Amino acid sequence: MNEKRLRSLIAQGLAGDEQAYRQFLTELTALLRAFLRRRLARLPDQAEDLVQEILVAIHNQRHTYAPEQPLTPWVHAIARYKLIDLLRRRSRSDLLHDPIDDETELFATADAEAAEARFDVAKLLRALPDRQRLPIWYVKIEGATVADTALRTGMSVSAVKIGIHRGLKALAATIRSTA
Amino acid sequence: MKTDELVKMLAAGVEPVDPRQIARRFRLALATGTLIAVAFTVGILRLNPALSRYLPEPMFWIRETYCLALSAIALLGVHRLARPGRRLGLVPAALALVVIAMWVLAMVALAPASPQTRTRLVFGATAAVCPFLIALIAAPLFIAHLWIMRALAPTRLRLAGAAAGFAAGSMAALAYSLHCPELAAPFIGIWYLCGMLIPTMLGAWLGPWLLRW
Numbered sequence: 001m002n003e004k005r006l007r008s009l010i011a012q013g014l015a016g017d018e019q020a021y022r023q024f025l026t027e028l029t030a031l032l033r034a035f036l037r038r039r040l041a042r043l044p045d046q047a048e049d050l051v052q053e054i055l056v057a058i059h060n061q062r063h064t065y066a067p068e069q070p071l072t073p074w075v076h077a078i079a080r081y082k083l084i085d086l087l088r089r090r091s092r093s094d095l096l097h098d099p100i101d102d103e104t105e106l107f108a109t110a111d112a113e114a115a116e117a118r119f120d121v122a123k124l125l126r127a128l129p130d131r132q133r134l135p136i137w138y139v140k141i142e143g144a145t146v147a148d149t150a151l152r153t154g155m156s157v158s159a160v161k162i163g164i165h166r167g168l169k170a171l172a173a174t175i176r177s178t179a
Numbered sequence: 180m181k182t183d184e185l186v187k188m189l190a191a192g193v194e195p196v197d198p199r200q201i202a203r204r205f206r207l208a209l210a211t212g213t214l215i216a217v218a219f220t221v222g223i224l225r226l227n228p229a230l231s232r233y234l235p236e237p238m239f240w241i242r243e244t245y246c247l248a249l250s251a252i253a254l255l256g257v258h259r260l261a262r263p264g265r266r267l268g269l270v271p272a273a274l275a276l277v278v279i280a281m282w283v284l285a286m287v288a289l290a291p292a293s294p295q296t297r298t299r300l301v302f303g304a305t306a307a308v309c310p311f312l313i314a315l316i317a318a319p320l321f322i323a324h325l326w327i328m329r330a331l332a333p334t335r336l337r338l339a340g341a342a343a344g345f346a347a348g349s350m351a352a353l354a355y356s357l358h359c360p361e362l363a364a365p366f367i368g369i370w371y372l373c374g375m376l377i378p379t380m381l382g383a384w385l386g387p388w389l390l391r392w
Contacts, residue, residue, distance in 0.1 A: 014195065014196045015196075018190055018191065018192065018193050019190075026183070026186055029186060051182055052182055055185060056185070056189070062196060063196045063197075063200060063201065064261070064262045064331050065262075065263075069262075069265070072264075073266075074263050074264035075264070076264060077264035078263045078264075078332065078334065080334070081263070121184075122180060139192040140191045140192065141191070143192070146194075161194060172392075
């Protein structure tokens with residue numbers, strides 16, 4: 001049910017359909033939140049951090065999803081990887097009480113009630129160099145087009161795209177080291 | 180930041196993903212790695228001068244097929260382990276099958292042989308250098324496979340590193356076979372495999388560091 005719907009949304013998103021992609025991420029957020037809240041019941045404020053970390057990871061790695069591949073195992077593998085990474089960083093794997101290996105469970109329940117993550121992406125953005133920060137700011141937050149951003153920043157179109165790409169990777173790394 | 184703001188930010192102005200981008204990186208990495216490996220084998224180790232005399236020998240073709248089959252299966256393993264949620268499927272079984280086939284041939288060669296001949300079949304003249312030369316030739320290919328994986332998202336890092344190492348080792352063995360004077364199945368079943376396992380173990384060891392994301 002979720003699999004089929006989300007798969008068609010991500011396929012459109014990979015083709016550059018912004019609205020479908022936002023819908024994909026929104027629906028995925030609720031599923032990830034439910035999945036992680038149950039598993040991190042004793043670390044409730046970290047669950048939302050991790051939801052965001054996984055969303056950034058999914059965005060940065062979206063090129064590794066092949067549309068002919070089932071979506072559930074792909075999302076599950078990323079979520080599991082990031083969850084284990086978090087637990088290893090805290091070396092408190094005893095906090096995990098539900099097994100995380102059942103991938104079918106991930107798409108079974110949704111949780112739409114968002115908590116606020118403790119880190120502030122806007123603040124993290126300020127630490128990035130201009131060639132990454134400005135493209136992300138204009139395109140991703142103000143909603144300008146890549147071409148407009150190129151004009152406003154004096155960067156080339158491909159430099160703007162590369163700046164966004166590298167900036168989001170750097171952001172993911174910062175989130176990881178501070179979470 | 181609220182999660183829905185993050186979602187809005189990630190989706191804003193999202194660029195289409197070019198599905199050919201990964202294939203391009205695969206081609207570039209493998210072409211460069213193979214070129215360096217072959218250049219090293221031909222330029223420094225030299226082609227085996229007797230190579231043309233080997234051509235009618237079935238064992239020559241069995242050796243080449245052995246290396247080629249292992250390379251192809253290992254590449255499939257790299258391809259799968261580099262992506263989240265892909266299963267290895269029959270890859271490990273296929274690798275084992277190829278190795279076991281070579282061991283069966285080795286047994287067949289060793290069984291009727293005299294003790295002296297057995298020693299020659301197992302050690303040949305180059306057993307002491309063969310694994311190390313294969314591992315050395317594997318270096319550029321190992322880097323190539325890791326570079327491919329770094330652009331993707333492996334989630335089982337130790338296994339992914341090992342797969343990168345084994346793919347590099349088996350492709351290096353194929354390059355090395357242009358120089359190698361040995362055709363006996365026991366030799367290939369032991370020393371070629373050892374050469375492939377050196378980068379494999381290195382990959383399993385380094386994977387969790389080099390492939391993290």
